[in-house]
Amino acid sequence: MADGTAFASDALLDYDEALAKYEPVLGFEVHVELSTRTKMFSAAPNPAAADSGSVEPNTMVAPVDMGLPGSLPVVNAQAVRYSISLGLALGCSIAETCRFARKNYFYPDLGKNYQISQYDEPIAFDGSVEVELEDGTTWTVPIERAHMEEDAGKLTHVGGATGRIQGADWSLVDYNRAGVPLVEIVTKPIVGAGAAAPQLAKAYVATIRDIVRSLGISEARMERGNLRCDANVSLRPRGRERFGTRTETKNVNSLRSVERAVRYEIRRQAAILEAGGTIVQETRHWHEDTGTTSAGRPKSDADDYRYFPEPDLLPIQPSAELIAELRAALPETPTQFRRRLQADYGFTESEFRDLVNANLLVELEETVGKGAAPAQARKWWLGEILRIANSRGVEAGTLVSPLHVSELIALVENGDLTDRLARQVLEGVVAGEGSPEEVVKARGLAVVSDDTALTAAIDEALAAQPDVLQKIRDGKVQAAGAVIGAVMKAMRGQADAARVRELVLERAAR
Amino acid sequence: MTDAPEPVVITAADVQHLAGLARIALTPEEIEHLAGELTQIVDSVAKVREVATPDVPATSHPVPLVNVLRPDVPGAVLTQQQVLSGAPDASDGRFRVPAILGEEQ
Numbered sequence: 001m002a003d004g005t006a007f008a009s010d011a012l013l014d015y016d017e018a019l020a021k022y023e024p025v026l027g028f029e030v031h032v033e034l035s036t037r038t039k040m041f042s043a044a045p046n047p048a049a050a051d052s053g054s055v056e057p058n059t060m061v062a063p064v065d066m067g068l069p070g071s072l073p074v075v076n077a078q079a080v081r082y083s084i085s086l087g088l089a090l091g092c093s094i095a096e097t098c099r100f101a102r103k104n105y106f107y108p109d110l111g112k113n114y115q116i117s118q119y120d121e122p123i124a125f126d127g128s129v130e131v132e133l134e135d136g137t138t139w140t141v142p143i144e145r146a147h148m149e150e151d152a153g154k155l156t157h158v159g160g161a162t163g164r165i166q167g168a169d170w171s172l173v174d175y176n177r178a179g180v181p182l183v184e185i186v187t188k189p190i191v192g193a194g195a196a197a198p199q200l201a202k203a204y205v206a207t208i209r210d211i212v213r214s215l216g217i218s219e220a221r222m223e224r225g226n227l228r229c230d231a232n233v234s235l236r237p238r239g240r241e242r243f244g245t246r247t248e249t250k251n252v253n254s255l256r257s258v259e260r261a262v263r264y265e266i267r268r269q270a271a272i273l274e275a276g277g278t279i280v281q282e283t284r285h286w287h288e289d290t291g292t293t294s295a296g297r298p299k300s301d302a303d304d305y306r307y308f309p310e311p312d313l314l315p316i317q318p319s320a321e322l323i324a325e326l327r328a329a330l331p332e333t334p335t336q337f338r339r340r341l342q343a344d345y346g347f348t349e350s351e352f353r354d355l356v357n358a359n360l361l362v363e364l365e366e367t368v369g370k371g372a373a374p375a376q377a378r379k380w381w382l383g384e385i386l387r388i389a390n391s392r393g394v395e396a397g398t399l400v401s402p403l404h405v406s407e408l409i410a411l412v413e414n415g416d417l418t419d420r421l422a423r424q425v426l427e428g429v430v431a432g433e434g435s436p437e438e439v440v441k442a443r444g445l446a447v448v449s450d451d452t453a454l455t456a457a458i459d460e461a462l463a464a465q466p467d468v469l470q471k472i473r474d475g476k477v478q479a480a481g482a483v484i485g486a487v488m489k490a491m492r493g494q495a496d497a498a499r500v501r502e503l504v505l506e507r508a509a510r
Numbered sequence: 511m512t513d514a515p516e517p518v519v520i521t522a523a524d525v526q527h528l529a530g531l532a533r534i535a536l537t538p539e540e541i542e543h544l545a546g547e548l549t550q551i552v553d554s555v556a557k558v559r560e561v562a563t564p565d566v567p568a569t570s571h572p573v574p575l576v577n578v579l580r581p582d583v584p585g586a587v588l589t590q591q592q593v594l595s596g597a598p599d600a601s602d603g604r605f606r607v608p609a610i611l612g613e614e615q
Binding site: 313 | 531570571573578582584585587589602603604605606
């Protein structure tokens with residue numbers, strides 16, 4: 001059966017069965033948007049920079065980003081430094097000399113009809129990254145290269161029955177993103193993960209994210225496209241040396257999706273191979289809603305990019321001094337970071353593992369850094385914040401900043417908020433209503449610790465339940481609960497229950 | 511001096527392929543004509559190979575400069591109006607282009 005398209009059904013083989021017969025081989029291309037102040041080749045502000053909010057389309061564009069005639073690119077020195085730092089953090093060698101190259105293709109996401117990238121001379125090559133899976137086992141992922149390039153503009157496809165690319169009536173182009181500095185990290189084939197391949201995929205992308213965050217070179221928000229992953233998957237029958245034909249699933253843009261997409265491709269390809277079909281080398285689109293991939297463009301003539309050295313740019317030759325300086329400034333690796341936090345915060349193995357699995361270590365450290373106690377920070381991140389994140393299918397770290405979490409915790413510690421009120425405040429912060437203090441003010445959520453107001457409410461509650469004070473005097477202290485409940489209800493939960501209890505007991509003792 | 515390398519011939523099929531990549535429609539006559547012209551051009555450039563030896567690295571730039579870099583300091587941008595001033599069609603502050611049949615690269 002030569003025509004694999006005959007098998008382009010959605011049939012899936014059982015995962016365990018697929019793994020029993022085939023060995024998955026993975027490969028990843030991860031694009032990282034650098035958070036420099038300006039673009040790769042122009043002085044236009046970078047929309048992927050740290051302080052960049054949402055901006056109007058086509059307002060962060062210089063002539064270079066549009067490829068206007070007569071404009072000439074000049075390399076951003078900071079982007080080169082960031083790229084070298086990233087290369088070093090990936091354990092790569094840094095090229096003594098490297099060049100930019102033109103990658104020619106026709107598509108309106110770039111105005112020039114070519115993308116400036118690097119081809120046979122990347123700035124960093126031959127590295128490896130240590131990746132820790134959820135069960136604590138570690139893997140070494142071999143890195144082929146990391147090269148510099150520019151991002152493309154953003155297309156919005158309008159009209160058409162489905163809104164997807166096919167069937168669109170027209171497309172709208174915004175060049176704000178064109179020219180944003182990118183580093184593309186390419187792995188060598190990753191062999192031997194077996195059934196753990198999907199977890200390894202997720203852990204690898206999470207590790208890259210942690211590395212670029214710790215370097216401070218990218219905002220690394222996957223949901224904003226700061227970090228984008230293409231996942232290559234192929235299968236080979238167990239015991240065979242030669243790799244199978246691979247597919248490349250594009251733009252798998254959350255950690256959870258990376259894991260799901262790899263698992264899906266393993267099952268899909270196994271079903272085709274089991275039915276005697278062949279895998280078509282093609283790009284595939286990941287659909288978050290259905291958890292499936294669909295066929296995209298087959299590898300063809302269109303992949304003839306006719307690379308050649310970029311004549312508008314001169315070679316880059318990083319000095320040994322610069323490389324030494326950047327190497328000396330490297331932060332700890334994600335694995336070292338993990339070990340340090342575990343030692344410092346004194347969590348049990350399982351308490352700590354929960355944080356690792358929820359990818360909340362960086363958030364936790366920053367929250368503690370802003371003054372919160374580790375146990376409180378852990379409670380909020382793994383509790384209410386993670387609950388909201390899960391219900392919305394997003395990463396917890398994207399909902400709220402560590403600073404705001406630490407402020408929220410401080411408000412509870414100071415007695416300004418009960419846990420219950422704090423959850424409402426958190427809801428407001430997540431909804432974008434401002435800092436915890438601002439939400440407290442705007443929603444009027446502060447705990448009422450004013451004794452006059454509390455006393456009035458207690459009087460009212462006691463008038464309705466006149467026998468309570470006598471019961472307490474008779475030793476039935478739990479009878480106070482009915483009054484406390486009534487007061488809390490009257491105060492719409494904004495009373496400090498402990499203070500109400502104190503006041504009721506004082507009254508009984510009189 | 512090594513033997514002269516094999517001359518390169520640009521075929522009609524090569525021209526067809528390149529025309530496809532460049533999204534240019536060519537008539538059979540044009541393809542035939544261009545194949546001949548391109549062969550001549552490549553042939554002329556190929557003379558370089560007669561003097562190039564393995565110990566001479568390929569030149570990508572005639573000027574002996576490296577590390578021409580720019581500090582990461584924001585500069586001027588175009589206004590949205592300027593950006594779109596050359597657009598055949600625009601909508602919502604963006605370029606409006608015909609439906610795209612290909613995909614992102």
